Amino acid sequence: MAQRRALDMDSLAVSDRFRLFNFTRRDDHVTYLWILRAMDRLREVHQVQVAPDDVAAALRELARVHDQVPEVDRGLRDRLDELHADRVVHRFDDASRAGNLARYRNRQSVYQFSELGYWAYQAVEDLLGARIEDVNLSRLVFSEVLADLRALAEANRTGQAEHVYRRLARLDAVMEDMGRRSAQFHVTLGEILRSTDASPDVFLRHKNALLVHMSDFTAELDRYLPRLDRAVREVEDTGLATLLSRAAECDERLFMGRDERLADWRRRWRALRAWFASDEAIPARAAELHAATRSAVSGVIALLRQITEAQRGGVNRSTQLRHLAAWVFNTPDDGAAHALMGAAFNVRSARHLGAAHEDDEQISPSTTWWDAPGVEVSVTLFRSGTAPTAGVPKPVRRNPGAQARLRGRQAADRAAERRAAARLVDRGAHGRVLDETDTRVLLRLVTRALEGRTVVAGRLSSASGEGDGTLVRLVPDPAGSTVRTAQGRLHLPGLRLEVTGHRTRTKNP
Secondary structure: OHHHHHOOOOHHHHHHHHHHHHHHHOOOHHHHHHHHHHHHHHHHOOOOOEOHHHHHHHHHHHHHHOOOOOOOOOOHHHHHHHHHHOOOEEEEEOHHHOOOHHHHHOOOEEEEEOHHHHHHHHHHHHHHOOOHHHOOOOOOHHHHHHHHHHHHHHHHHHOOHHHHHHHHHHHHHHHHHHHHHHHHHHHHHHHHHHHHHOOHHHHHHHHHHHHHHHHHHHHHHHHHHHHHHHHHHHHHHOOHHHHHHHHHHHOOOOOOOHHHHHHHHHHHHHHHHHHHOOOOOOOOHHHHHHHHHHHHHHHHHHHHHHHHHHHHHOOOHHHHHHHHHHHHHOOOOHHHHHHHHHHHHOOOOOOOOOOOOOOHHHOOOOOOOOOOOOOOOOHHHHHHOOOOOOOOOOOOOOOHHHHHHHHHHHHHHHHHHHHHHHHHHHHOOOOOEEOHHHHHHHHHHHHHHHHOOOEEOOEEOOEEEEEOOEEEEEEEOOOOEEEEEOOEEEEEOOEEEEEEEOOOOOOOO
16 A cells, blocks of 8 residues: 555655665664664653663663664764754754753753654664565465455444454455565565576575475465455445445544545555456456466476586586686686686776766766766867866956946936936826836835835734835735836735835935
8 A cells, every 4th residue: 555655756755755764875874773773762662752861871771782783972962963854853952851051051952753754764674674584475364365355244234334444454454465475475586596596505405395385375376266256246245335434434543534534445445356356357466476476386497497407417607607717717817817707708898988967956866877868078088088178267358348338328227217216206106107117116115115014913014115215105005006007007905005205314424
């Protein structure tokens, strides 16, 4: 279910979630991991908010049992702040922990796991704790699923709402676990088949148990798949809408409305039905798993035959590498050894050129060289391997005529604005159409007035903006005001516009 929900997230949300794993990319990532383990240890004893001293004490307790725990007493607060910046933990200021005035003046912070931060930490721990020996295809689960489906149909038929919710929740958990087990098993099986060239003895030692396990699973799936198909249809015959409604009513998730819970259970039932009930066009996922397991059995048998024949003939990848190592060792000089290794592994010298893109934010750091867009490379860099330089700076050329024209244009614009400000004072802003210069001066003064507004007793007070001897006041008025300009009408709802003269104060020298 979580994988399906992740498909609907946009790129910004995905990038925000990936920030939670920044601590795994730092140089001292092991130290950050042990800090989170110490916080998790305190969380298990219901100590949710912890201070750096509490984390240090928990680390010392872990160090008595584990030798790999680092010493982080000095930079512990800084590392906790880094985890807060990555949104793995929340930080709160707790003044109650200050025992004296000096400690009160210093920042007394406490930390606790964020919800997504704890999920990220658990994901890292699950990855570190994964073991190949734990993978399996559970063949005993089919009988339990069949019994749960029959009990679910009976509970819905007799109107036992709580029993319907418990059975449906158990089936959903079993299906999620079954999908995870099957995916993990086939990935691990592919890894075993790929690595047999390096360790054929490991494969030969476990081949019998592997073949028996997959054969028993396919046989059990053949026996139960028709029964499970009929059981799913029997549940739907008792009233699927009623069943999902009862499950949504008994669902106790507080932060979801009834419609959201109903849609969630409908989605879960479709996933469960897709496992066992097959339609004319779409086969059941259990049937696809059955075909994949049969194909894996054939692949294991073919690989077993290949390894047996290679060991019987005495030629395999291991013996080939040994012969190549002997040839390289017996070459007369280093040049011949490099030439032999280059011919054996198809290694050729290559010249790589690289340059930074003009806008590096447009290209993700995870984009490969093959998929990234190309950049222009200078001829100097291509031929000599050195980046081109700009050379000696050229002298600055003066243009007095252009500067004089710019100063004259600026002076004319300022004079036009002063005349427009005088017209606003004499003729006002209402009852006429303002030209471009009048509108520009008025908008500048209105912007200053709007930026200077303040809130008094929960209401906006009047505001004013001044410049070039002109004062604009914005007074709250329910009727509002409208100013006509050459570009259209300027509406000021809830504000009355007043334009008056303003005498600027000068300081005596």
